Amino acid sequence: MSGLNIVIPSQPIPDLAAYLDQGGGIGLETARRFGPDATIEEITASGLRGRGGGGFPTGAKWASIRRSGGGRHFVVANGAEGEPATFKDRVLMMADPYRVIEGLAIAAFAVDAKDVYLATKASFVDVVARLRSAVLEMEQNGMLGGLSVTIVEGPDEYLFGEEKALLEVIEGREPLPRQLPPWQHGLFATVPMGWESATAPGTDPPVSNPTLINNVETLASVTHILERGASWYRELGTVDSPGTITVTIVGDVVHPGVHEVEMGTTLSTVLEMCGGPLEGRKFKAALSGVSNPVLAAKDFDVPLTYEDFKARGSGLGAAGFVIYDETRDMVSVAREVSRFLSVESCGQCPPCKQGSLGITEHLVNIESGSGSDDDLGQMNRLLRTVNDANRCYLGTEEQVSVSSILRTFPEDFARRLDGIATGRGDVLIPLIKDIAADGTVTYDERHAKKRPDWTFED
Ligand SMILES: Cc1cc2nc3c(=O)[nH]c(=O)nc-3n(C[C@H](O)[C@H](O)[C@H](O)COP(=O)(O)O)c2cc1C
Numbered sequence: 001m002s003g004l005n006i007v008i009p010s011q012p013i014p015d016l017a018a019y020l021d022q023g024g025g026i027g028l029e030t031a032r033r034f035g036p037d038a039t040i041e042e043i044t045a046s047g048l049r050g051r052g053g054g055g056f057p058t059g060a061k062w063a064s065i066r067r068s069g070g071g072r073h074f075v076v077a078n079g080a081e082g083e084p085a086t087f088k089d090r091v092l093m094m095a096d097p098y099r100v101i102e103g104l105a106i107a108a109f110a111v112d113a114k115d116v117y118l119a120t121k122a123s124f125v126d127v128v129a130r131l132r133s134a135v136l137e138m139e140q141n142g143m144l145g146g147l148s149v150t151i152v153e154g155p156d157e158y159l160f161g162e163e164k165a166l167l168e169v170i171e172g173r174e175p176l177p178r179q180l181p182p183w184q185h186g187l188f189a190t191v192p193m194g195w196e197s198a199t200a201p202g203t204d205p206p207v208s209n210p211t212l213i214n215n216v217e218t219l220a221s222v223t224h225i226l227e228r229g230a231s232w233y234r235e236l237g238t239v240d241s242p243g244t245i246t247v248t249i250v251g252d253v254v255h256p257g258v259h260e261v262e263m264g265t266t267l268s269t270v271l272e273m274c275g276g277p278l279e280g281r282k283f284k285a286a287l288s289g290v291s292n293p294v295l296a297a298k299d300f301d302v303p304l305t306y307e308d309f310k311a312r313g314s315g316l317g318a319a320g321f322v323i324y325d326e327t328r329d330m331v332s333v334a335r336e337v338s339r340f341l342s343v344e345s346c347g348q349c350p351p352c353k354q355g356s357l358g359i360t361e362h363l364v365n366i367e368s369g370s371g372s373d374d375d376l377g378q379m380n381r382l383l384r385t386v387n388d389a390n391r392c393y394l395g396t397e398e399q400v401s402v403s404s405i406l407r408t409f410p411e412d413f414a415r416r417l418d419g420i421a422t423g424r425g426d427v428l429i430p431l432i433k434d435i436a437a438d439g440t441v442t443y444d445e446r447h448a449k450k451r452p453d454w455t456f457e458d
């Protein structure tokens, strides 16, 4: 970890006493002094945008939940961290869980929620333990003022991090995205989703319980903003993307790792912090998770902002990048992205599950050298419809990532169709288990054995 140390401290905060010594608690006190409306105005003035992948303005999200009627309000911190190539949320939750929990309490105060949930994966054993002990310390200290904080230990499925699936898991079900968004059908809502019959006479009126969901890095940033002020925050980053961002880099670099940098820092600067390409190699491409169009190496001078990535035809996402060098075959990269998404698709929307499985089959044919122009044509047809009438964004992720690789690296596909192997096919979608201080990355290789019905080969 190097770069700035604002959201992620240079040394882990050992306990609550150390946290309070370093200004912990000031953010929540400030929010209570401001009152809910002025707290939301401060977050809006800071320009903070959600770090979970979409970059949605945080203040606007909070204001809309606060204004919503329809029952009780809830807040959920999203620490599921399922996007391939991201590790920053685990680094943050281990280094400073207190600021995440304080940010959650500030959000609850602002949107008038009495119950909050902090959702992470059961398999992140150390993170769960760290969060539990931090919540206990903060409750015993009384600083949370009676707020009920529940730690949720969710499954490893990619969809668990999707907000509508996250709510299903909190309610005790599988991570299958529900129909309506969290502000229309929040936690424990009883309003009909569209197909149920109206409430029977004599029963309680249905409630929608609008629910706010924010990524854990977003919430840690909130604490800093309330502590130091929106204008301090705006001194960092750019006009449209203020503040800092924690970037994960894995793949073909000398020293993979997590770096917090000012927004607007170029991707190539962060790649230099990672030691650059392996000896004698040149960069070829970067994928921002599996949710955004591929970025070719000629665009690595792009500043890390939502607007600059969009202008280059890509997306910043959760700033987790897998870097590929010139030894890699982009047909194999496309096949692996598509395989990952087709396996993780839950199957509630046939165009998504069937389409992504079909696209993967065509890519396997092309990669094996037995593909034809017919594979390309059929794949392009499926790419057009894979996100038809879908409940969540996963089908669109398949569409934008695979079609962008086809568009950006047509020569790799042409050579494969001519039966020429162009590069290494040993591509792993980087589900990260750990990044050690020396840059050694441990991946979750088990995913290669995951079947489309979410069972595993022996
Ligand atoms: C398939 C899928 C997986 C997602 N996984 C995560 C995740 O692991 N962590 C996360 O914070 N957001 C994830 N998101 C985004 C969330 O749905 C949601 O937008 C985010 O938590 C909102 O927080 P923010 O406004 O602070 O960014 C995912 C979205 C999709 C479509």
Ligand code: SF4
Pocket: 159, 176, 177, 344, 345, 346, 347, 348, 349, 350, 352, 353, 390, 391, 392, 393, 394, 395
């Ligand atoms: S779009 Fe895909 S992953 Fe999302 S709900 Fe539909 S089938 Fe499931």
